[in-house]
Amino acid sequence: MLNQDILNALKGYFASMQKTVTFVVQTGEHSKRDELVKFLSDIAGVSDNVQLEERDTQGELRSAISFLLEADGEDTGIRFSGIPGGHEFNSMVLAILHASGTELKIDDSLKSIIRGVKEDLHFEVFISLSCHNCPDVVQAVNQFALLNPHIKAEMIDGGLYQNLVEERDIQGVPSVYLNGELFANGKVDASTLIDKLLERDPSLKEANKGQSLPMQDVTVIGGGPAGVASAIYSARKGLKVTVVADRFGGQVKDTMGIENLISVPKTTGPELVGNLMEHVKDYDITLKEHVRVENIEQGNVKTITLSSGEEIRTRSVIVATGARWRELGVPGEKENVGNGVAYCPHCDGPFFKGKDVAVIGGGNSGIEAALDLSGIVKSVTVFEFMPELKADQVLIKQAEKRDNITIIKNAATRQILAENGKVNAIEYQDRATNDVHTLELAGVFVQIGLVPNSQFMKDVVELSKHGEIVVDGKCHTSEPGIFAAGDVTTVPYKQIVISMGEGAKASLAAFEYLLSHEVVEDEEETKAA
Numbered sequence: 001m002l003n004q005d006i007l008n009a010l011k012g013y014f015a016s017m018q019k020t021v022t023f024v025v026q027t028g029e030h031s032k033r034d035e036l037v038k039f040l041s042d043i044a045g046v047s048d049n050v051q052l053e054e055r056d057t058q059g060e061l062r063s064a065i066s067f068l069l070e071a072d073g074e075d076t077g078i079r080f081s082g083i084p085g086g087h088e089f090n091s092m093v094l095a096i097l098h099a100s101g102t103e104l105k106i107d108d109s110l111k112s113i114i115r116g117v118k119e120d121l122h123f124e125v126f127i128s129l130s131c132h133n134c135p136d137v138v139q140a141v142n143q144f145a146l147l148n149p150h151i152k153a154e155m156i157d158g159g160l161y162q163n164l165v166e167e168r169d170i171q172g173v174p175s176v177y178l179n180g181e182l183f184a185n186g187k188v189d190a191s192t193l194i195d196k197l198l199e200r201d202p203s204l205k206e207a208n209k210g211q212s213l214p215m216q217d218v219t220v221i222g223g224g225p226a227g228v229a230s231a232i233y234s235a236r237k238g239l240k241v242t243v244v245a246d247r248f249g250g251q252v253k254d255t256m257g258i259e260n261l262i263s264v265p266k267t268t269g270p271e272l273v274g275n276l277m278e279h280v281k282d283y284d285i286t287l288k289e290h291v292r293v294e295n296i297e298q299g300n301v302k303t304i305t306l307s308s309g310e311e312i313r314t315r316s317v318i319v320a321t322g323a324r325w326r327e328l329g330v331p332g333e334k335e336n337v338g339n340g341v342a343y344c345p346h347c348d349g350p351f352f353k354g355k356d357v358a359v360i361g362g363g364n365s366g367i368e369a370a371l372d373l374s375g376i377v378k379s380v381t382v383f384e385f386m387p388e389l390k391a392d393q394v395l396i397k398q399a400e401k402r403d404n405i406t407i408i409k410n411a412a413t414r415q416i417l418a419e420n421g422k423v424n425a426i427e428y429q430d431r432a433t434n435d436v437h438t439l440e441l442a443g444v445f446v447q448i449g450l451v452p453n454s455q456f457m458k459d460v461v462e463l464s465k466h467g468e469i470v471v472d473g474k475c476h477t478s479e480p481g482i483f484a485a486g487d488v489t490t491v492p493y494k495q496i497v498i499s500m501g502e503g504a505k506a507s508l509a510a511f512e513y514l515l516s517h518e519v520v521e522d523e524e525e526t527k528a529a
Contacts, residue, residue, distance in 0.1 A: 001430065002043070007042065007043075007045075007046050008046075009012060009045060009046060009094065009245055009519060010046045010047070012208065012232070013093065013097060014046060014047035014050060014096070014097075015047070015084050015447070016051055016098055016101075017047070017049040017050075017096075017097070017100035017101065017102075017223065018033075018100065018101030018102075018103070018452070019070070019071045019072045019100040019101050020048075020050075020051060020072055020100075021049065021050050021051070021069055021070065021071055021096050021099050021100050022047050022050075022051045022052070022053055022069070022073075022422060023040045023043075023044065023050070023051070023052045023053065023067050023068075023069065023072040023459040024053050024057065024067055024068045024069075024070055024073075025040065025052065025053070025054045025055070025056075025062065025063075025064075025066075026038060026054075026055070026056070026057050026060075026061035026063060026064050026067065026068040027054050027055065027056045027060075027065050027075060028063065028064030029325070030063060030064040030065045030158060030255055031066055032065050033064045033065055033146045034425070035083060035487070036052070036067070036083050036225075037052070037066050038512040039083055039085070039289075040052050040067065042384070043182070044270075045377065046262075046325060047085075048094065048420075049221065056171060061079065061081075062079075062081045062154070062156075062161075063081065064131065065081065065082060065083070065160060066079060066080065066082075066154075067080055067082040068077070068379070069095060069096065069099050070098060070241065070514065071099040071513075072094055076095075076099045076145060076146055076152060076300055076373060076463045076504060077145030077146070077149065077151055077152040077432055078095050078099065078142050078145050078146070078152075079152065079153065079154040079155070080092060080154070080155045080260055080330065081154055081155065081157065081160075081161065082155065082156065082157025082159075082160045082161070082306060083157065083158045083160075084155060084157075085129060086130060086131060086385070087130070087131060087132055087134060087236045088127060088129060088134065088135055088138060088157075090139075090222050091135045091138040091139050091142065091155065091478045091487070093284065094139055094142070095139075096140070096141045097251070098143065098146055098390050100354040100494065101147060103145070104143050104146065104291075105141055106143050106289075107146075107286070107287075107288055107289060107290065107291065108290050109207075109208045109211065109291070109306070109308040109309070110290055110291070110308060110311050110504040111383055112207035112208055112258055113194065113197070113198070113204045113205065113207060113208070113308060114143075114144050114147045114148050114151070114197075115148055115162060115202065115207075116203075116204045116206075116207050117148050117150055117151060117197070117201070118150065119241075120150050120151075120152075120179075121144075121150060121151045121178060121179065122140075122151075122152045122154070122178070122179055122180075122313060123141040123144070123145075123151070123152065123153045123154065123176060123178055123399070124154050124176070124178075124180075125137050125138050125141060125153070125154065125155050125156065125174055125175075125176050125177075126156050126158045126161075126165065126168075126170055126173055126174065126176075127155055127156065127157060127158065127173050127174055127177040127216055128159065128173045128347075128348075128350050128351070129156055129157060129158075129159065130346070130348075130350050131173045131174065131346070131348075132175075132253075132254075132269075132270055132346060133172055133174065133187075133188075133189070133253070133254065133344065134303075135172045135223075136189055136190060136247075137155075137174040137188050137189065137190070137193070137449065138155045138174075139189070140189075140190035140193055140290075141153035141176075141193065142385070144193075150284070151295070156255060158170060158351075159350075163506070164326060166301045166434075168182075168420065169336070169339060169421050169445070170185075170351075171338060171339050171340055171342075171347045171348070171351050171352075171422065172185055172337070172338040172339075172351060173344050173348060173351070175186050175187055175338060176193070179283055183196060185338035186260070187288075187324075187335070187343060187344070189246070189247045189292040190289075190290040191246035191289075191291065191307075193290060194290055194291070194307070194308075194457070195292070195307065195405070196388045198307070205307075205309040207309070208308050208309035208310045209309050211309065211310045212246060212310060212311040212312065212313060213242060213286065213290075213310070213312050213313075214240070215240070215301070215313050215314070215348065215460075216240045216241065216242050216286075216312060216314040216315065217239035217240045217241065217245065217314070217315050217316065218230070218231075218236070218239050218241050218242075218314065218315070218316050218317075218318060218507070218510050218513060219241075219243075219302075219304055219312055219314040219316070219320055220234070220242070220243045220244070220317075220318045220320060221243075221244050221245075221293050221304075221317065221318070221319050221320065222240065222243075222244075222250065222251060222319065222320035222321040222322055222453075222486070222488070223243055223244060223245025223247065223248035223249060224245075224249060224250030224289075224320060224322045224487075224499065225250075225252060225271050225276070225486065225499040225500045226322070226486025226487070226488075226498050226499040226502055226503035226506070227245065227318070227322075227486070227503060228243075228276045228280060228392065228500075228503065229485075229499070229500045229501070229502075229503030229504045229507070230318045230320055230485060230503040230504070230506050230507045230510075231243045231280060231285050231433040231507075232279060232280065232283060232285075232372075233504045233507035233508065233509065233511075234281070234318075234507045235283035235284060236512065237507075237511050238336040239511070239514070241283075241284075241285045241286065241287065241506065242285070242286040242287075242288060242312060242314070242409065243280070243286070243287050244288045244291060244292075244293055244304070244306065245287070245288070245289050245290075246290060246291065246292045247272075247289075247290070247335040247453045248273065248276075248277060248287070248289050249269070249272075249276065249277075250271030250322045251322055251323065251324070251461075252269045252272055252273055252320075252496060253269050253270060253273050254269055254344055254346070255268070255269035257368070258272060258496065260495070260496075261496065261497055261499055272496075279375070280452075282390075288306065288308075288312075291306045291307050291308045292305060292306065292456075293305070293307075293456055294306065294307050294309040294456065294510075295456070295458070296317065296388035296460050296482075297481050298460065298479060298482075300418075300519060300520070301313055301314065301315060301519065301520075302314050302315075302316075302481065302482070304317070306472070311460055315481065315514060315519040316481045316482070316483070316510045316513060316519070317481065317482045317483070318459060318482075318483045318484065318503075318506045318507065318510055319454075319461075319477075319482065319483070319484040319485075319488060320484065320485045320486045320488065320499075320506070321452075321454065321486075321488045322450075322452075322453055322486055322499075323450035323451055323453055323487040323488060323494065324450060324451055324453055325343045325446065325447075325451075326448050326449045326450055326451045327446065327451075327458030328360060328413055328416075328446055328447075328448065329418070330413055330414060330415050330416065331414075332415045332416030332417060332418060333416055333444075335418070336418050336422075336423050339421055339422050339423060340416070340418065340423025340424075340442060340443050340444060341416060341423060341443075341444050341446065342443060342444070342446070343446050343447075344371065345359075345372045345373050345445050347441075347446075347448070348445075349372060349373050349376045349377070349445075350376060352373070352376065352377050352380050352442055352443045352502055353376050353377065354377065355375065355377055355378055355441070355442035356378050356379045356381070356441040356442060357373060357377050357444065357445060357448055357506075358380070358381045358382070358383060358426050358439065358441050358442040358443070358444045358445070359379055359380055359381070359439055359444075359445045360383050360387075360413055360444060360445070360446050360447060360448055361383075361384065361446070361448040361449070362380075362382055362383075362384030362386070362388075362389035362390055362407070362409070362449035363389075363390040363391050363447070363448075363449065364391045364395060365449075366382060366384070366391065366447035367382065367389065367391040367395040367396060367398075367399050368391075368395060369406050369445050369447045370407075371395070371398055371399060371402070372431060373445065374404050374405050377404075377406045377443075378404065379404045379405075379406065380404060380406070380500060381405075381406045381407075381408060381439060381441070382399070382405065382406070382407045382408065383408050383411045383426075384407065384408070384409045384411065385410070385411065385412060385413075385430060385431075385448075386407065386409070386410065387409055389407065389409065393420050408428075409429045410430065410431045410432050411429070411430060411431065412428060412429045412431050413427075413428050414427045414428055414429055415427045415434065415442050417438070422442070422460070423441070423442060423443060423444060424440060424442070425438050425439060425441060426438070426439050426441060426444055427442045430513075431518035432477055450474040450487060451465045451467065451488075452468045452469070452487065452488045453488055454467050454468065454469050454488050455467075456505060457469060459484055460479060460482070460485070461477040461478045461479045462478035464475065468488065468489055468490045469484040469488055469489045469490065470489075470490050471483070471484050471485075471489045471490055471491065473506065473525055474509040474512075475502060475505050475506035475509050476509060480509075480513075480517075481517070481519065483509055483510050483513075484506065485499065485502040485504040485505065485506035486498075486499035486503060487499060487502045489502070507523050
């Protein structure tokens with residue numbers, strides 16, 4: 001599992017540790033225990049700053065394949081139940097580094113919120129080692145634990161705790177439990193966890209009331225390709241730039257195969273997002289991640305209120321919030337998210353190994369999902385609403401070659417059926433004959449396109465009937481000083497390369513606006529600030 005190259009890299013990472021971190025492994029018997037101990041021993045062997053100890057924790061740890069992290073003998077609150085390989089290897093390495101004194105990469109406003117928690121919180125994050133979204137959640141709750149001794153964070157590998165998964169009827173990851181109760185599942189990220197904590201205790205936001213950044217020239221809302229391009233182009237003009245993003249990378253982070261980004265023959269979403277972050281770090285750009293924009297107050301100088309309670313006063317705004325998965329809107333969909341209804345085949349596909357599933361949508365994303373799933377599940381049935389598939393011909397040909405992929409065209413999904421809390425069938429109508437059919441299955445993956453993330457702009461700028469922000473050829477919106485770019489706008493063809501170009505264009509338009517308009521605070525605005 002750990003080759004010499006990885007161990008050499010760890011040796012370099014651990015060289016700057018300020019505290020000694022100890023893996024405390026629960027004593028006992030388990031078929032995977034020797035593998036876990038060997039895994040941790042190899043890691044501890046690269047540095048005197050990392051140690052391994054086997055101990056009876058008197059019920060503090062879940063089983064003999066659970067371990068916790070201590071820093072200089074103090075419990076950090078971080079636990080791993082399972083062997084954190086795959087995508088979770090980075091989560092463990094970051095936990096070691098952060099526990100040993102490496103600065104947490106979390107905004108100061110969010111630190112204030114987490115440190116304000118007074119009740120004891122135990123987060124359990126059920127993951128799959130093949131899930132590329134899960135590490136974001138594990139890493140977030142690990143940081144929560146390091147910030148506040150009232151918080152404990154536990155990663156649980158669902159593959160090694162099948163009894164627990166069945167007991168809680170978990171069919172999707174990440175699935176987050178708080179103090180034994182379901183807290184969040186399905187499409188979860190750090191901003192979702194923060195929002196839910198604020199719902200539990202709104203007073204946590206008070207720590208940031210009245211806090212604000214210095215006046216910004218450009219505030220970019222959104223951290224996907226369009227937002228990053230906007231920020232970099234603005235920073236290169238010498239402007240003061242802040243990026244507000246609930247999730248850096250946006251939808252790109254969920255895309256596994258990218259082969260149409262010109263000059264980059266092949267990459268993945270996580271790799272591209274990593275490259276975007278590295279490029280952002282080359283410039284003096286303030287990043288406010290894991291927070292949302294709650295309100296934009298129009299005026300000569302715009303005031304942006306964040307979900308953290310902070311305010312940003314800015315001379316111009318670029319909205320690049322992208323889009324999210326479109327929902328079917330049929331009975332049984334929302335009720336069964338995480339119990340058979342899913343939107344990410346990469347994350348949740350392994351939970352349906354050897355079972356029958358459906359993919360709703362015959363576009364590129366739907367056929368790609370079917371191809372991905374066909375190697376895991378027993379069978380995939382693709383439902384397309386229109387008489388013909390919309391996917392690229394090369395993908396259709398691949399799907400037609402798979403023995404376990406069936407394609408049903410001209411089919412309207414009527415409802416998703418469930419029994420005992422789990423999806424067991426889908427009901428659909430043949431649009432040509434109006435006949436209604438029922439197909440028994442265990443899971444439904446919805447892949448029917450995207451909805452623009454523009455709801456917070458409803459009363460600020462003009463929106464199209466589809467909810468897209470209306471822009472002209474220079475990314476101007478209906479409100480002076482507010483620009484928009486990427487998938488959230490009326491610009492056709494939602495592609496990464498187009499979003500990047502539109503982001504650059506929006507930045508140049510904002511720069512032109514700032515040059516031609518003297519945007520200064522008037523007397524009342526100065527007093528308000």
